[in-house]
Amino acid sequence: MSADDGNRLRLFLRESVQPPIAEQQDRLRSRLERAIDPGRLSVVHHPARLPRDGDGETLEWYERVREWASTTEASLSPFFESRSAYDPDVDDVREMVSLPVLWLVVSDGASVRAAYPHVQEAVVPVSSAIAEFESADASSRANDAAD
Template sequence: MPVDDGSRFRLFLREDAQSPIADQQARLRARLERAVDPGRLSVTYHPARLPRESRAAPLEWYGRVREWAESSGFSLSPFFESRATYDPEADDVREMVSLPVLWLVLTEGESVRAAYPHVEDAVVPVSSAIDDLESAEAPSRVNDAAD
């Protein structure tokens, strides 16, 4: 994943995740924090589901990611799902969007350049994006260690 100086990373984590999932979130977040300059990374926590009409930031980002995926010919399913279901907060059935436990958005300026997870020919998880970032950083780490 080539990264330009103007790139920013937005990591989204589902709040109240079960212990093994929270551990995975923490491990991937730590790897990302080591691979990216602190000023270029933001972290947002969100619930498992949000009403489609919500103006919450994670749902607005989901809309932007969905546009990116459609224009790139990628799929976000089964990671992001939208369906009519009972919402106990509203005590009614309404369109709800289920968000993944962990997702990453790479932006340049106002444009979404990539989002993970998604499906190209196969699933491309968040960990693959972080692997690519770590590989890109490896030469500079080796040089720093030799100093």
């Protein structure tokens, strides 16, 4: 996967996290911003849980990621979970989606090309995707210098 292949990236960050987790989010976001062209990255903040029957950008991308996972035989568990839970906003139990503190979607338009974290034989974290983009960026700079 190359940072120059026209893909867009969406970095989803959970709101209201503990300081060490916020620092990790900031570090990974900074690495990603350095590795890709400006304007190719969107950052979306979200709560820890959302109602499954809700709407909005975060849930739309969650559903696209679920579709991608089912077609690529990747597992989103234990990072993304959906279960019945109490929702204080409606004072009732309903299906809620628990989202990770940090997730990345690589897309071409509305189509998901890859999503992190996921499990495919082993855990593939967001940091692995960022390392791929950094490697592609370093190769691109080396090729530019050789020209």
